[in-house]
Amino acid sequence: MNRYDRQEKFNHIGRAGQSRINTKTVGIIGMGALGTHTASTLVRAGVKRLIIIDRDYVELSNLQRQTLFVERDAVESLPKVIAAKKQLEQIDSEVMITAHIDHCDAAALHDYFASCDLLIDGTDNFEVRQTINDFSYKTTIPWIYGACVEATYAACAFIPGVTPCFNCALGSLPVMNRTCDTVGIIEPAVSLAASFQSVYAMKILTGIPFDAKLIYGDVWNNDHTTLKFGRTKKPDCVTCGVHPTFPYLADTQQETMLCGRNTVQFRRVTDNAAELERFLSDRDMNYQKTPYFIRFQFNEKPMMWFPGGRLLIHDIKSINEAKTVFHQLFG
Template identity: 60%
Template sequence: MNRYDRQEKFKGIGQQGQALIKEKTVGIIGIGALGTHTANTLARAGVKKLILVDRDYIEASNLQRQTLFNEQHAVDMTPKVIAARDELLKIRSDLQIETYIEHCDAPLLEAAFSACDLLIDGSDNFDVRQIMNDFSYRYQIPWIYGACVESTYAACPFIPGLTPCFNCVMGILPVMNRTCDTVGVIEPAVGLATSYQAMYALKILAEEPIDPRLIFGDVWTLEHSAMKYSRMGEAKCPTCGERPTYPHLQSRTIQTMLCGRDTVQFASPVTDITQLTEFLSKLNIPFQETPYFVRFFVNDKPVIWFKGGRLLVHEVKTVAEGQKIYYQLFG
């Protein structure tokens, strides 16, 4: 039987819509709770290719809601995009997958995601969403916002030429300034956010008519809202206005505090793994080398160095505290 028989029988997609889905490439930015759910759904739905980017590795606390991962991934500290790729290929061996163990910034989006038909937000990061938003409207590629924290969920499509952008709608988005790391999240909230993201994705990929709405609610209290926002565009918006400048595509900083993680990210001056291990050996710093990163400690603080030079300093409360570790290493 045709693998996509049930999806093709659905009148909203049909054989024509399925044929379109099979030719589409989707970029997923962030392979955590949101990203693993939507990657799983879109792989099963039959998309041609997924491009995955995430800067982190798997920890035990991820397993409660990040559906593609298991205990061994956490023990091995497997990068999220690598584990996701391996598990997705077990689901569909003909799926094309491209992975990046990177911080998502403008240069990466422009280099790797320009051929996408759609972008999915799994980032849980306001700055990354601003960059995605500018990239989307600059290159006319739709993207779908998603968020969840505690028992609340939200999803919203941003489609160049059809809807106002993230900047224009930001004032009515539900407040998500708390994080899963500080107040928690339950998996049903993740499931609802990603179900609505996937619904919008299938409509866009199958080139079906779409009535864009901001969807948000609370699965615990059974509250739910769907709000139209098509008239909220601002003529002076730097992203979707009359004279767009796309300011967030000019950003090149990588030094940042990871939301709720007690972790600061830096770009180290050492970009080659051989140079790094020689450097650490001269400083008499023991290290653990894996195929994807090098792990070591400075002043009892765990430090992860990824190929290419990206550095995570863990167990620090501020950027300044992370900088002390960084400057102790590199001067």
């Protein structure tokens, strides 16, 4: 039986729509709660290729809502994209999945996602979303925003040349300045946000015209709202206005405080694993090496280095504190 038989019978997709989906490449930025849900849906829907990126590794606290991971992934501290790729290939062995263990910045977007037909936001970071937004409108690749915390959810499609951008719509977006690390989250809120993202994705991938709306609600209180945002476009917008400058694509910040994690990320420390191992050995510092990272401690601060040069310093309360520890170690 045809794998997509039931989807093709849905009259809004049909065989023609399914044929379009089967040719598409989708990029998912962030392989956490939203990213794992939408990745599973789109692989099952039949996309040709999926490009995924995430800078983090699996922890036990992820399993409550990040649906592609199992306990063993957390025990082994597998990078999220590696664990996700393994599970997705068991859903469909023919889908092409490219996984990047990396921080998503402007350079990563240009290097990894320029060939995509669609981008999906699976992040929890405002600055990264701004960078995705700039990249989307500069390259004319549509993107789909998603967010969830506590019992609330939100989703919206941003289509260059059709809709105002994320910057223009900010005044209409629900305020989500809390994080799941501080106030928690329930899985049904994730499912709803990811479901609306996936519906928007299927409409875009099949080329079906639709009226993009901002969707948000509270699953616990059974509240749901949709809003049109077409009139929010600003002529002087730095991303989609008359003279766009795309300022977030010029971001050169080297240190980032990871949301709710007491962790600071340094970019481009060294891209040479052997050099780092010699450095640690010369100082009699124990370390654990896996195919995906090198883990060690300094001044009771756990650290993880990833190929490409990223370094995470855990149990840190500020970027300034992290810089102090970093310079004490590396000079």
